[in-house]
Amino acid sequence: MFTSIAPRYDLSNHVLSLNVDRLWWRRAARAFADLLAAPNARVLDLCCGTGDMTFALRSQAGNGSARICGADFSHAMLQRAHAKSLLQSNPETQTPQWIEADALRLPFPDAHFSLVTSAFGFRNLADYNAGLREIVRVLRPGGECGILDFGEPKGLLGSLYRVYFKQILPRIGTMISGVRGPYAYLPNSVERFPQPNEMLDRMRSAGFCEASWTPYTFGIAGLYRGKK
Ligand SMILES: C[S@@+](CC[C@H](N)C(=O)[O-])C[C@H]1O[C@@H](n2cnc3c(N)ncnc32)[C@H](O)[C@@H]1O
Secondary structure, three states: OHHHHHHHHHHHHHHHOOOHHHHHHHHHHHOOHHHHHOOOOEEEEEOOOOOHHHHHHHHHHOOOOOEEEEEEOOHHHHHHHHHHHHHHOOOOOOOOEEEEOEOOEOOOOOOOEEEEEEEOOHHHOOOHHHHHHHHHHHEEEEEEEEEEEEOOOOHHHHHHHHHHHHHHHHHHHHHHHOOOOHHHHHHHHHHHOOOHHHHHHHHHHHOOEEEEEEEEHHHOEEEEEEEO
């Protein structure tokens, strides 16, 4: 499904979110400024798609020594991420590494990363608990995880947003991508995703402490954080 929308993925993202997606990636990256600036920082951006969260982490890390890797199981998405990183490459910073991998079976040793993030990807995993356990496994003790994903805003704004998200967005997404299906799946996948309290419980059960959720843009999206 993701491979089928890869060619127009960036365009649909920016149109459907009215470019607010860029602010969310940057804000999430800023939340981990200390970890990104630390010497020997090793960062994994899971379900990286075409790499926008990965690039936000790279730019937040600046000229620091952070080694940043984006992983996704869609080859087509990674090809786009790689092409974008050639355009954006800065001789003073290391370009991200791109790795084709399933988030549920990561090809990394235990305790390898100081930070693992995932933007709008974690929600798509077939097994959330297994995904969290795999993140805990590859994190160093003291390492942190940041999961940025959609939420369901409440109140009047929530009702208006639901009309947009369920009725209008799937139509525009289908028009831009030329593919029927994925953009109808999007609202369903958000409904299937646990509410913040349940997600925080799952994070604690997987082994995270200091689990928290910060709503972004009235709760349309939000950042889950946890420490190993
Ligand atoms: C909605 S896109 C998000 C991409 C990017 N992080 C962003 O913020 O635009 C979700 C991505 O998750 C990837 N994905 C879904 N399940 C995965 C899994 N089990 N392992 C690796 N990648 C996965 C898809 O291939 C897709 O590129």
